[in-house]
Amino acid sequence: MGGQLIAVAVLLPVVAGVLVYLIPSPPLRRVLVIATGAILGITAMVLAGYETLEANLPATGLDWATTLGVADLLLTLLLIYLAVRARHSLASALAALQLVVVGYVEFGLGHRAEIQPTFALDRLSTTLGLIVSIVGSLICVYSLRYMDEHEEHHHVAPSRQPRFFLFMLLFLGAMNGLVFANHLGWLFFFWEITTLCSFVLIGHDDTPLARANAIRALWMNLLGGLAFAGALGLLVVRGHEASLRALVDGSAAGGAALLALSLLTFAGFTKAAQMPFQSWLLGAMVAPTPVSALLHSSAMVKAGVYLVVRLAPGFRGTPLTYAVAFAGAFTFLVAATLALTQTDGKRVLAYSTISNLGLIIACAGINTSLALAAALMLILFHAVSKALLFLSVGSIEHAIGSRDIDAMEGLAQRHPKLAIIAAIGIVSMALPPAGMLLAKWVAIEAGATMPLITVLFALGSAATLGFWARWLGRLFTSPPGAARARVRLGPIYTLTLGPLVAAIGVFSLAAGLIVDRFLEPGMRLYFAGDALSETGVALVALGLPALAVAIKPGQLRPAYMCGENVGGPSSEMFYTAGEQQERVGISSSLCRALFREESIVRWGNPVAILLIVILFGMGYR
Amino acid sequence: MIEQLLLAVAAVVVAPLLGGLLYGVDRKLTARLQGRVGPPIRQPFYDAIKLLSKDLIVTTEAQSVFVWGYLLFTLSALVLLALGQDLLLIIFVLGFGGVSFIAGGYSTKSPYAVIGAQREIFQMLAYEPALILAAVAIYMVDGGFAVSQIVTSGHPLLLSLPLVFLTMLVVLLVKMRKSPFDFAASHHAHQELVRGILTEFSGPHLAMIEITHWYELVLVLALLGLFWASAAWVGLLIALAAFVFAVVVDNVSARLTWPWMLRSAWSFGVGLATINIALLSVAR
Secondary structure, eight states: OHHHHHHHHHHHHHHHHHHHHHSOOHHHHHHHHHHHHHHHHHHHHHHHTOSSEEEOOOOOSSOHHHHHHHHHHHHHHHHHHHHHHTTOHHHHHHHHHHHHHHHHHHHSSOOOOOOSOSEEEOHHHHHHHHIIIIIHHHHHHHHHHHHHHHHHHTTOOSOOHHHHHHHHHHHHHHHHHHHHBOBHHHHHHHHHHHHHHHHHHHTTTOOHHHHHHHHHHHHHHHHHHHHHHHHHHHHHHTTOOOBHHHHHHTTTOSHHHHHHHHHHHHHHHHHTTOTTSHHHHHHGGGSOHHHHHIIIIISTHHHHHHHHHHHGGGGTTSHHHHHHHHHHHHHHHHHHHHHHHOOBHHHHHHHHHHHHHHHHHHHHHHOSHHHHHHHHHHHHHHHHHHHHHHHHHHHHHHHHSOOBTGGGTTHHHHOHHHHHHHHHHHHHHHSTTSHHHHHHHHHHHHHTTSHHHHHHHHHHHHHHHHHHHHHHHHHTOOOTTOOOOOOOOHHHHHHHHHHHHHHHHHHHHSHHHHIIIIIOTTGGGGOSSOHHHHHHHHHHHHHGGGGGGGOOGGGBOOOOOTTOBOOSSOTTEEEEGGGEEEEOOOOOOOOTTTSOHHHHHHHHHHHHHHHHHHHHHHHOO | OHHHHHHHHHHHHHHHHHHHHHHHHHHHHHHHHTTOOOOOTTHHHHHHHHHHTSOOOBSSTHHHHHHHHHHHHHHHHHHHHHTTOBHHHHHHHHHHHHHHHHHHHHHSOOHHHHHHHHHHHHHHHHHHHHHHHHHHHHHHHHSOOBHHHHHHTOSOHHHHOHHHHHHHHHHHHHHTTOTTSOSSOOSSOSSOSSOGGGTTOOHHHHHHHHHHHHHHHHHHHHHHHGGGTTSHHHHHHHHHHHHHHHHHHHHHSOOOOHHHHHHHIIIIIIHHHHHHHHHHHHHO
């Protein structure tokens, strides 16, 4: 039963994707995507019921080792073809090197015993599975309407949606395979498919910028892929079993295993867009918004942090764990500061993602059971909140024609529903009582064992509050008398944004309970506070918005402009010399002199590279 | 349970009386230092009552939400402290109060308020890390984040965390909006008629913000008192001394620029706390 369920989770999206691609009929596409999402969601929920689950590939006439080898080679050849076609020498060289390594590992070393089990599931994998299958599916369903609007905006004809949905669905299948695999060879195969999918999806709009950013994502992830392949080769050459389990439970201990662990962690860093690889994730925003939502919340970057968190027990107690913790905490702080410098909504979200991924990786490095529980909570709560935020920014962009925070000024008046959904997303990211804050709380409690890390946490945490506060305020700026618009969200958007909002509500009111019952039984012991106080804070937060209704129109006045306000409804206007009327313009950008993106990146990247060198130094002994 | 309820009620009712009174003392002391007679000590209450009786005027509906958010979350933080809950949770809830205040400033389309809100963000960047580090340092000494545990531990924190205590004094100055950290909105109109982030808050809302400041003052002073919690009266004296210190500093220093504040709060505040934490780790 378990084995079949895994097969459904991995193969169903692939089959559905191929069907969507081959039969380009919009109604069929709609039915297929929604049905696939529903089945995937149910499958993931059933799988989450298992405490642990192991499954092997069915014993057919097929020689699985050879099949995997051929599949890996074909995939690498495809990546080489794509890199060469894009005329990018670095990406081509990396892919070619990977071909050499993969070819040697798969065919140069003769026959080896098959690794058992191929798939092994536990709490971590099934939680990731839930995220991929439910949040990922919701994003695919959302795309059904979004992509229609997108192609209308950009006058795309003929429709390129079949190709888009092929890779979106393939992404879900590959992610499921990736988080369920125990066999490192298969994990690598799924890993490289996610690289392929992200390359295709980032470049989907086929503008020069999209092509450039797609190839950047490709070479950075190929670098990670090469490290992954190197780890695989190292393990095989040294006669270790190339499985996650062997790496984690210490049966593949010793110098080679530690170096393999540092290589795999590095691969995780590239995929999770840790500094200095953050630029590919920022560049990925040229893609249609659902792609960003998928990359940031449930797929791709989550694969990176998943691998690091998964391997964490394997390097517990070694110097490597400190290097990982420090690198993660560094990215947490620097990316949070970078988010302060941005006014483009999607870039703020992107830096916030990178920052949170850094926090997750730092938790993996702190490596106590409490810290790993915090990492799991962060992965789950971040996925839901970030998906909601990206999808709402996507809808806002289509509604107002911009995704700049400054353009969202007064959104609460123009599009109340979208503003409230975005506000819920923001509140859930950094403020009590939402799960994210609970997770951060646990992370800091866990981090208290590594004081230096805590200093970075403390500084980053403050910056996080800063950039969310700024955005939250801008949404509700509204001059009195501004026109009110009522936009209908429509069935597709309601169907996808609704469950995410509901999930955030549940995570806020019952975060403690969820952690206790589902994620990490017994972790309550660590909390000094009780669930009641937390829920009390939650109720206060939920009750507040009702107060906005209490304001009567007569109580509204224009803001103070040195007594030079132009009266009447055009209250954003003030008189300048000669009774000329000027409009007040306020930007949310914060002090460009101190927080400049370029200067922060200029010193941040070298430090991050140094940290990665240290990471390898710790692994090479 | 009954005892806890009483504590919570005390926090809600007594704290603003105490905070208002302290600000009255502040004004009196400041006046004397400046050679004036100064208002009666009850003046803050008169001000608040007068403001509360005025008509409510706002520039956007959301202002109301954010003002209430500022008040209720600061209040919640104080109640959590009175109930001996987790120190980090208290700091986060207090942080949300601060975020709410900033969002309130941003939500008005006034250049003055927005400058104030931006500066308030800088204030937050200055004190938030210091608070978290203080909590972590306390954890390292007492082995827990629960305030109830700190109170019963019997060991005065001040002896092991003198540098963190200095950091907390900086937090007190920032939170009281005192010179040299009073550039988002000053309590005394030292420098400006327009009060930064408060520009668009009037009447009852302004009174609520004032009352929230009273709660905040009591909360931060209580955190300072925690540094000698084993004997409550010593803790009280320490808190009072810190308060007088803040008033004196306010009067002998000028308001400085925000880059200076960030630098000094990060190097002096966060730096000292970090050194203290490092010393603790070495001592183990």
